[in-house]
Amino acid sequence: MVGFAGEVPVESFxxxxxxxxxxxxxxxxxxxxxxxGASVSVVARRHDLNANMLFTWRRAFAVxxxxxxxxxxxxxxxxxxxxxxxxxxxxxxxxxxxxxxAGGARVLVGADVDAAALARVVKALSRR
Numbered sequence: 001m002v003g004f005a006g007e008v009p010v011e012s013f014x015x016x017x018x019x020x021x022x023x024x025x026x027x028x029x030x031x032x033x034x035x036x037g038a039s040v041s042v043v044a045r046r047h048d049l050n051a052n053m054l055f056t057w058r059r060a061f062a063v064x065x066x067x068x069x070x071x072x073x074x075x076x077x078x079x080x081x082x083x084x085x086x087x088x089x090x091x092x093x094x095x096x097x098x099x100x101x102a103g104g105a106r107v108l109v110g111a112d113v114d115a116a117a118l119a120r121v122v123k124a125l126s127r128r
Contacts, residue, residue, distance in 0.1 A: 026057050033058060101125055 010017050021029075032043045033054065040058075044051040095111030105125045109118055 027061065029054065030057050030061055 010019050029043060029047055029049070032038060033040045040054055041051045043049075044054045097109055099107040099109070099122065101107070101122070103125070107118075107121060107125065
């Protein structure tokens with residue numbers, strides 16, 4: 001491990017070793033990842049860290065820098081001018097047909113149905 005070897009105490013937990021990084025050591029390592037051209041995975045390998053842990057530290061410091069993670073909601077209002085108006089299509093039974101297949105499947109289609117698409121649907125349903 002490069003850099004902070006003397007500063008990283010190790011504790012044993014259930015037979016597994018675990019390093020305890022100081023806040024300052026974490027900040028220095030995170031700062032390395034923020035340098036132009038730096039790669040988080042390369043920095044993590046250099047310090048014998050898992051890159052996911054380093055990303056976790058980066059998020060934690062970013063939240064702390066943004067004011068402790070306090071989130072605020074911004075009020076939003078939807079007005080008639082911003083709501084798109086879609087044309088109303090009258091629902092009528094005229095021009096509709098119902099196809100009942102031998103297996104009991106029902107297909108309801110309108111007069112404007114694409115014949116090729118309908119043929120594919122009927123063929124797929126009849127194979128069941």
